[in-house]
Amino acid sequence: MQKQVEYADAVKTKYPEQVVIAIAKDKNGKANPVTLGWTMIVSGKPPMMAIGVASKHYSIEAITHSKCFTIAFPSSEMADAALFFGSRSGRNVDKFAEFECRTEPAKAIDSVLLADAVANFECRLTSQVPTGDHITFIGEIVCSHMNTEPKKRLYTVGPGHKLGPAS
Numbered sequence: 001m002q003k004q005v006e007y008a009d010a011v012k013t014k015y016p017e018q019v020v021i022a023i024a025k026d027k028n029g030k031a032n033p034v035t036l037g038w039t040m041i042v043s044g045k046p047p048m049m050a051i052g053v054a055s056k057h058y059s060i061e062a063i064t065h066s067k068c069f070t071i072a073f074p075s076s077e078m079a080d081a082a083l084f085f086g087s088r089s090g091r092n093v094d095k096f097a098e099f100e101c102r103t104e105p106a107k108a109i110d111s112v113l114l115a116d117a118v119a120n121f122e123c124r125l126t127s128q129v130p131t132g133d134h135i136t137f138i139g140e141i142v143c144s145h146m147n148t149e150p151k152k153r154l155y156t157v158g159p160g161h162k163l164g165p166a167s
């Protein structure tokens with residue numbers, strides 16, 4: 001049986017929610033990482049993924065400028081990085097200069113990978129769709145990477161950006 005409730009209450013049942021860090025270079029060549037929960041695989045052949053980015057975020061400028069982005073799956077040890085990248089704006093801060101986080105160059109796009117992530121996907125921007133107060137960016141995956149060590153993914157496990165492994 002179901003009871004009608006407010007959207008804000010029903011949507012709190014979504015946890016655990018996956019966390020990704022998307023990275024795109026801005027017009028000055030600065031790589032800007034942003035933490036995102038709103039993401040999904042949208043095609044298998046070709047492989048494609050989507051990310052939802054709020055219209056006010058600096059990442060919009062970086063992604064529309066470079067027309068490509070990395071999607072990294074952070075490991076459960078990367079909660080501090082995810083919180084830092086998800087609470088500062090690249091408009092005011094060079095996030096990689098201010099928070100120690102190992103990177104590697106991407107292979108097929110002009111971006112970087114997160115060396116300690118579980119996996120990294122290099123995406124070429126194929127389309128962008130305004131979706132209410134966010135823009136949904138869709139990218140085709142042109143190169144994929146996995147950590148050589150076994151690692152657990154990072155999730156948001158409860159409201160207020162409570163981060164941790166899913167179980």
Ligand SMILES: Cc1cc2nc3c(=O)[nH]c(=O)nc-3n(C[C@H](O)[C@H](O)[C@H](O)COP(=O)(O)O)c2cc1C
Pocket residue numbers: 019032033034035036037038039052053054056057058059060082083085086087088089090091134156161
């Ligand atoms: C766990 C977590 C999940 C987040 N999910 C999203 C998201 O899905 N979409 C979004 O636009 N912002 C999301 N944010 C907020 C942005 O990461 C944050 O506002 C960031 O500072 C924007 O950076 P930018 O201005 O450099 O783009 C999330 C933050 C955290 C900590």
